[in-house]
Amino acid sequence: xxxxxxxxxxxxxxxxxxxxxxxxxxxxxxxxxxxxxxxxxxxxxxxxxxxxxxxxxxxxxxxxxxxxxxxxxxxxxxxxxxxxxxxxxxxxxxxxxxxxxxxxxxxxxxxxxxxxxxxxxxxxxxxxxxxxxxxxxxxxxxxxxxxxxxxxxxxxxx
Numbered sequence: 001x002x003x004x005x006x007x008x009x010x011x012x013x014x015x016x017x018x019x020x021x022x023x024x025x026x027x028x029x030x031x032x033x034x035x036x037x038x039x040x041x042x043x044x045x046x047x048x049x050x051x052x053x054x055x056x057x058x059x060x061x062x063x064x065x066x067x068x069x070x071x072x073x074x075x076x077x078x079x080x081x082x083x084x085x086x087x088x089x090x091x092x093x094x095x096x097x098x099x100x101x102x103x104x105x106x107x108x109x110x111x112x113x114x115x116x117x118x119x120x121x122x123x124x125x126x127x128x129x130x131x132x133x134x135x136x137x138x139x140x141x142x143x144x145x146x147x148x149x150x151x152x153x154x155x156x157x158x
Contacts, residue, residue, distance in 0.1 A: 006090070013087040020083050021109060024076055028113050032122025039069045073129055074136035081106050081140025089144075099141055106137030 030038070043064040050057055085102040093101065110133035114125035 006092075010087065010090040013083070013090050017080070017083045017087050020080055024080070024109070024113060025116065027076075028116055028123070029120055031120060035123070036065070039072065040065050043068045070129075070132055073132045074139075077106060077110060077133040077136035078140035078143075080109065081137030082144055084137070085141045085144045099145060102141050103134075103138060106141075107134050110134055110137070 027035070040061070043061055046068065047059050047061065047064055050059060081102065084105050085099065088098045088102050107130070110130045113133070114127075114130055117123040117125055
């Protein structure tokens with residue numbers, strides 16, 4: 001692969017990381033009522049879907065809303081972890097250092113995201129959210145590691 005092509009791939013993947021971070025920042029900038037409305041709408045869709053499948057359920061909207069909100073943290077940062085490790089690996093950094101750097105970037109962004117919420121009406125920082133975000137990014141980075149590991153081993157067999 002040519003050097004310019006590698007550089008373009010790196011810059012593109014870095015741009016995608018920044019766009020994803022902007023999306024996280026945007027969602028964190030929503031005032032509490034706006035954020036709650038968004039997650040409640042998702043929760044209502046989930047409850048209606050579950051009701052269609054199993055009409056006799058005992059799902060509370062508040063419990064479902066909490067579940068949806070925490071899972072949104074997890075999956076948003078899972079994607080961030082994947083995007084960050086891809087960008088770092090495209091910079092030609094390899095080995096344990098690349099995974100450690102990706103995880104550190106995700107943790108620092110999660111901390112900055114919670115700090116940012118100090119200034120959003122009705123929102124505030126939660127250590128629990130940083131832990132959920134960190135776990136999500138760790139899972140994303142680990143998925144990348146496993147996919148590349150199995151991909152390399154699969155290529156060696158043939």
